[in-house]
Amino acid sequence: MEIRKLGQQEHQDSRRLYEEVFEEDSASFVDYYYTEKTRDNQIYVVEADGGIRSMLHLNPYRLYVNGSGKDVNYIVAVATQKEYRKRGYMSALLKTSLNDMYQAGESFTFLMPASESIYAPFDFRTVYEQNRRFYRSEDEEAADIVITDAKDEDCRELAGWANQRLAERYQVFAIRDEAYYQRLIREYECEGGSLKIYRRDGQIVDCRGCYPNEDNERPKIMVRIVDVRRMLMALRLRSLTGVCFCVTDPLIRENNRCLVVTGTEFSGVMLMDGKEENSEGTITVAALASLIFGAGSVEDVCREEGVEMSQRMKEELGKWIPLSGICLNEAV
Known part of the structure; x- marks a missing residue:
């Protein structure tokens, strides 16, 4: 083998x-x-x-x-x-x-599981349910909306519109570019569908897929932290914080470390290596993913096996702003 x-x-x-x-x-x-x-x-x-x-x-x-x-x-x-x-x-x-x-x-990776139970032992955590919006024939009835099939020449405009719209609403999403939408058009076409553009007064206001037999399933997305330090650096803070704790990771040896997380709502997260004798608790890499991506509260993850926190650590981790605004609707 x-x-x-x-x-x-x-x-x-x-x-x-x-x-x-x-x-x-x-x-x-x-x-x-x-x-x-x-x-x-x-x-x-x-x-x-x-x-x-x-x-x-x-x-x-x-x-x-x-x-x-x-x-x-x-x-x-x-x-x-x-x-x-x-x-x-x-x-x-x-x-x-x-x-x-x-x-x-x-920093991290993600997948759409056939079953969550397959990937949970590898420290993947469910953080999002896909929410795809599909074209409906009744959409054509709106008097001020013009709906057309997206073409390659539309893709740059689509990307600019989508990135601006998504950035206003979400903390985590796939950045669009011309190639992204060109591929997406091919993806819909291979199943007999199309990508629909909705315009009002010539300006894009929506974009939806059209499949002959779309279903109403909402596939789940699981994430797995790859680099704890890089992941923590992506966070923003509610207020001044300072906490020392240990992380455990059975699969990626380098993530097993003691860290000091400091920062303010203005500076963001700053990291230093800590000493175990100063640690205020221990958190698994899986529980950390739940906390960072807003899938569980501090109190939720404290109940998990392998997690221990002092009361002060709980209060400090409560100052983290989770990445709960997620939009990852990609199929492959």
Whole structure:
């Protein structure tokens, strides 16, 4: 058994496993995925008995996080051939890719789980339910709205409109550019759909997908902190704070450390290495993700296994402003 990252010219070699495991995906979608998305992604595989038996894809996104741009990977297409399951292949791929992402300087990663219980043991936490808005034929009845199918020449304008709108509403979202919307148009088209632009007096006011058979499911998004220090530096504060605590992470050794978090509502977070004898508590990397992304309160995470906090630490962590304004509606 060997774990390795495929070279760009080898990406198509993973298609057979994709089609075998994700048989519900249409041939046209798989064509789209292996034409568009594998052009710039990373594919980790387990090879055994002369073939690819397990894989994990990292699809790159540029995310807006509290006003800054961050390179973040979306974990997708996690798959193992049926005959090779229960051998720890997925676990090995996750550990390898997470540590590589740490070395690359990434703050966190995210995925859409087939089941939350699969990824919770690897310290992923659910932080968002996707909320996609779809075109309805009755939208055409609005007297002052003109709805058209998006074309490549619309993509730059769409990106500018979307980034401004999203930044007004959210703390975390995928930054749009011309290529983002060109890919999204292809994604809808491969399933017989389209991307609709809504205009009022010539100005974009909305953008929605149109699928022949869209469903009302709201897939969940889970995040996993990759670099604790980089993640903490993305936070903003309500007021002056100063606290020393330890973080535990069973998968990324470098995250196991004692930290001093200080700062104000004006300066943001400042970090220093702390001494364990000065620590006011311990928090797991999973509980920290829940707290940072607003999925749990300080009191919630205090009840988790492996978390201990002094009363003062609880009060200081309560001064953190969580990244709860999330919009991550991407499919792949």
